[in-house]
Amino acid sequence: MELTTIKDAFERVTKKQKLSSSKSQEVIDQVGHEIEQALGKIQSADDPTSPVDQQSILTDLKLKLNAIVPLHQLEASQKELNLNLSKYPKLLEKFFNPDISKAYRNVDFDFHIVNQTVANHFYRQGMFDLGDSILNEAGEPEATALRSQFLEMHQILEAVRVRNLEPALKWACINREKLKQNGSNIELKLHRLQFVEILQRGNLADSLNYARACLAPFASLHMEEIQKLMACLLFARRLDNSPYAEMTSPTHWENLTEELTGEFCRLLEQSYESPLSVAIAAGVEGLPTLLKLANVMAAKKQEWLAMKQLPVPVELGKEFQFHSIFVCPVSRDQSSEENPPMLLPCLHVLCKQSIMKLSKSGTRTFKCPYCPTEASVAHCRQLYF
Amino acid sequence: MDHMDLDLDLDEPLTVEMDSDRSRRLFPRSFPGRSRSRSESPVDMESLSNGSATSATTATTTTTTTNTTNPPSATAPVPQPSKLAHLTESLKLEHQLLRVPFEHYKKTIRANHRAVEKEVSAVISGVSDAVDSDVSKDDAVHRLTSLVSRLQGLKRKLEEGSRVENLQAQRCRARLDHLESADAENLTDWNNTRLKRILVDYMLRMSYYDTALKLAESSNLLDLVDIDVFQEAKKVIDALQNKEVAPALAWCADNKSRLKKSKSKFEFQLRLQEFIELVRAGNDLRAITYARKYLAPWGATHMEELQKVIATLAFRSTTDCARYKVLFEPKQWDFLVDQFKQEFCKLYGMTLEPLLTIYLQAGLSALKTPYCYEDDCTKEDPLSQDSFRKLALPLPYSKQHHSKLVCYITKELMDTENPPQVLPNGHVYSTKALEEMSKKNNGKITCPRTGLVCEYSELVKAYIS
Numbered sequence: 001m002e003l004t005t006i007k008d009a010f011e012r013v014t015k016k017q018k019l020s021s022s023k024s025q026e027v028i029d030q031v032g033h034e035i036e037q038a039l040g041k042i043q044s045a046d047d048p049t050s051p052v053d054q055q056s057i058l059t060d061l062k063l064k065l066n067a068i069v070p071l072h073q074l075e076a077s078q079k080e081l082n083l084n085l086s087k088y089p090k091l092l093e094k095f096f097n098p099d100i101s102k103a104y105r106n107v108d109f110d111f112h113i114v115n116q117t118v119a120n121h122f123y124r125q126g127m128f129d130l131g132d133s134i135l136n137e138a139g140e141p142e143a144t145a146l147r148s149q150f151l152e153m154h155q156i157l158e159a160v161r162v163r164n165l166e167p168a169l170k171w172a173c174i175n176r177e178k179l180k181q182n183g184s185n186i187e188l189k190l191h192r193l194q195f196v197e198i199l200q201r202g203n204l205a206d207s208l209n210y211a212r213a214c215l216a217p218f219a220s221l222h223m224e225e226i227q228k229l230m231a232c233l234l235f236a237r238r239l240d241n242s243p244y245a246e247m248t249s250p251t252h253w254e255n256l257t258e259e260l261t262g263e264f265c266r267l268l269e270q271s272y273e274s275p276l277s278v279a280i281a282a283g284v285e286g287l288p289t290l291l292k293l294a295n296v297m298a299a300k301k302q303e304w305l306a307m308k309q310l311p312v313p314v315e316l317g318k319e320f321q322f323h324s325i326f327v328c329p330v331s332r333d334q335s336s337e338e339n340p341p342m343l344l345p346c347l348h349v350l351c352k353q354s355i356m357k358l359s360k361s362g363t364r365t366f367k368c369p370y371c372p373t374e375a376s377v378a379h380c381r382q383l384y385f
Numbered sequence: 386m387d388h389m390d391l392d393l394d395l396d397e398p399l400t401v402e403m404d405s406d407r408s409r410r411l412f413p414r415s416f417p418g419r420s421r422s423r424s425e426s427p428v429d430m431e432s433l434s435n436g437s438a439t440s441a442t443t444a445t446t447t448t449t450t451t452n453t454t455n456p457p458s459a460t461a462p463v464p465q466p467s468k469l470a471h472l473t474e475s476l477k478l479e480h481q482l483l484r485v486p487f488e489h490y491k492k493t494i495r496a497n498h499r500a501v502e503k504e505v506s507a508v509i510s511g512v513s514d515a516v517d518s519d520v521s522k523d524d525a526v527h528r529l530t531s532l533v534s535r536l537q538g539l540k541r542k543l544e545e546g547s548r549v550e551n552l553q554a555q556r557c558r559a560r561l562d563h564l565e566s567a568d569a570e571n572l573t574d575w576n577n578t579r580l581k582r583i584l585v586d587y588m589l590r591m592s593y594y595d596t597a598l599k600l601a602e603s604s605n606l607l608d609l610v611d612i613d614v615f616q617e618a619k620k621v622i623d624a625l626q627n628k629e630v631a632p633a634l635a636w637c638a639d640n641k642s643r644l645k646k647s648k649s650k651f652e653f654q655l656r657l658q659e660f661i662e663l664v665r666a667g668n669d670l671r672a673i674t675y676a677r678k679y680l681a682p683w684g685a686t687h688m689e690e691l692q693k694v695i696a697t698l699a700f701r702s703t704t705d706c707a708r709y710k711v712l713f714e715p716k717q718w719d720f721l722v723d724q725f726k727q728e729f730c731k732l733y734g735m736t737l738e739p740l741l742t743i744y745l746q747a748g749l750s751a752l753k754t755p756y757c758y759e760d761d762c763t764k765e766d767p768l769s770q771d772s773f774r775k776l777a778l779p780l781p782y783s784k785q786h787h788s789k790l791v792c793y794i795t796k797e798l799m800d801t802e803n804p805p806q807v808l809p810n811g812h813v814y815s816t817k818a819l820e821e822m823s824k825k826n827n828g829k830i831t832c833p834r835t836g837l838v839c840e841y842s843e844l845v846k847a848y849i850s
Contacts, residue, residue, distance in 0.1 A: 013554075031569050092484055097478055113772045118588075281576060334785060347848050
């Protein structure tokens with residue numbers, strides 16, 4: 001982001017601040033100096049040969065101090081600084097959006113839910129002390145639902161990081177059936193990595209035993225994979241320079257971490273990404289549009305609060321598309337059960353109501369609005385996305 | 386683009402230039418089932434397009450060139466230009482990040498300056514006093530010495546003050562640098578930091594100071610969050626929760642001119658509460674003296690509230706009259722805490738709501754569709770969770786102007802690069818998913834939702850604009 005203007009303006013403020021500071025120093029020094037001189041004079045008056053009247057020295061000092069006009073000096077330097085101090089926030093307001101709460105609906109946001117969501121976010125990221133801490137400070141006693149699960153996940157991942165697959169294998173074994181239902185072959189992948197690890201350590205007998213015990217049960221479903229692994233035995237001590245060098249690539253470990261997280265979350269019926277991150281990221285992308293809208297609707301505050309659907313689309317990136325939404329290109333309506341999308345014989349898609357309208361409730365053939373092909377209602381069929 | 390006839394046959398590579406918004410739409414105004422050859426007479430698109438089709442492009446901000454012959458993975462590391470446009474827009478939301486440390490800096494400067502002015506003028510009047518009061522020599526020496534040491538003290542104080550000012554200026558700079566550092570390469574990290582900043586802001590506003598500090602320290606965020614600013618608020622809030630108004634009144638005195646400027650009546654509200662406490666304790670005479678001194682000055686602007694509170698002298702704290710009973714309720718103190726938080730945020734240029742709830746609301750609104758509340762909602766959607774569903778309940782649904790189709794199997798967006806195909810039973814899946822399935826099963830396709838088995842060759846592409 002181009003911030004040069006703002007940075008320059010800020011440096012002007014700090015320059016004036018330094019100037020004002022040194023001016024203050026100077027004034028204090030001046031005043032101090034005069035007082036010290038006067039003090040010296042009075043003290044040196046001990047000398048009886050030149051009797052000095054302290055009163056005249058003090059009056060003299062007063063006059064000198066008045067001549068310095070210290071307060072005036074201080075004020076002058078501060079004035080310039082003040083000017084810059086009030087300019088800078090105005091510049092910020094111009095450059096940035098000064099109030100991003102304009103699009104906020106003052107509805108009851110349940111803070112217990114928010115707190116629990118934040119705590120679960122911390123647990124999911126492996127920040128367990130933070131999760132515990134916020135629940136404690138917020139006084140939310142019964143919100144530790146996902147703590148133990150995410151703790152298990154992070155223990156497994158932590159072990160994987162130091163290439164210890166034991167906890168992961170144990171978990172995969174316990175959840176074998178559910179993983180199979182989800183179409184995951186993560187258990188085989190774990191055994192494969194373990195096998196390659198043992199093989200690289202160079203003990204052939206160990207490798208073979210491991211293969212017999214742990215890989216054999218997968219033979220019926222994953223023969224090809226297992227044949228490949230067995231072939232690795234031929235290159236036991238030089239796998240790196242073999243046709244199977246790819247097996248030792250560290251990317252397998254990186255991918256494993258991701259896949260384990262994914263499968264673990266799936267079994268928990270949780271998303272892969274933290275839902276809080278996703279919702280906030282969507283908010284960051286969507287808020288500029290909402291603020292523009294709020295500005296336009298500023299005069300109709302009631303309407304803003306009452307609307308059931310946003311009047312304009314908020315464009316979000318691909319990663320936020322979770323549902324198929326069909327918008328009829330003719331009527332601009334979103335499809336629904338009563339008004340489903342229909343495929344015309346020319347393969348263009350319109351929603352049912354539009355087709356009924358074009359065909360005068362199915363009484364006649366009509367031309368597709370996108371190509372000149374004739375169609376009849378009988379030849380249209382419903383689509384399911 | 387508008388005059389290009391698209392060749393949609395799979396055998397030939399498809400080269401389309403389009404802007405990013407259109408690339409998300411599916412085959413805008415294309416001609417399926419028409420000629421395979423590009424040379425055949427293009428139909429006059431303009432005559433066919435009605436207003437609705439052209440209006441589709443209005444939301445676009447950036448343009449990109451997509452070559453559909455490249456697999457998307459080849460271009461994946463380069464972030465889409467629309468992402469960068471989003472980034473620039475989103476950085477403009479960061480007003481508070483820069484404003485709060487600046488207000489803090491300004492406050493320190495002003496306070497330091499006031500201290501210097503006060504001390505210097507005290508020293509000068511000290512000299513004047515000495516002149517006027519005809520002092521003895523020893524007395525004069527004594528007075529001047531004490532003035533000198535007073536000035537030395539001031540100098541030390543000023544040096545300390547400048548040190549604090551410089552630290553705060555440094556913090557303002559650190560935030561400018563942080564904003565400037567956001568770019569395509571570090572976007573993921575930067576976004577993670579933003580989420581953490583938002584969380585710290587939330588926890589500070591909710592008075593979860595320990596957790597806020599822990600998160601800021603463990604993530605190295607201390608320069609990017611306003612923990613020290615909130616320390617000041619903490620003292621006042623803690624006191625109010627203990628039913629003490631003194632720190633709050635001191636805070637009002639500190640910020641008198643700015644509170645006056647914003648026509649704040651927070652001080653008045655504090656005074657009213659003190660008065661109520663005197664009435665509750667049965668100290669009627671003291672209450673009346675108090676009211677004369679501290680409440681009467683507000684009469685010109687807030688007569689009605691003033692009268693209502695004074696009437697409690699007649700009704701006392703045991704009253705059943707609802708109008709006055711409420712004034713004695715403990716929740717009045719909670720109300721004062723809320724009121725203080727508002728004044729405090731206003732003074733520092735913060736949003737009145739926590740950033741977290743602002744972003745969360747915007748995000749949930751943008752994500753909310755009727756499909757989110759169905760049982761088969763994908764777990765990746767935050768709105769598949771009860772907690773988010775509850776939060777989103779009072780929020781409006783998002784609106785779509787264009788179709789956005791997500792493949793049931795791969796969960797990927799179906800677009801020009803990955804067009805939707807229709808099975809004989811009307812179910813639609815992405816080309817990618819179907820091709821892979823067909824490859825694995827010798828050209829056979831099994832519908833995952835109905836179990837219908839068909840040949841890959843039976844599929845037809847659907848064209849959706």
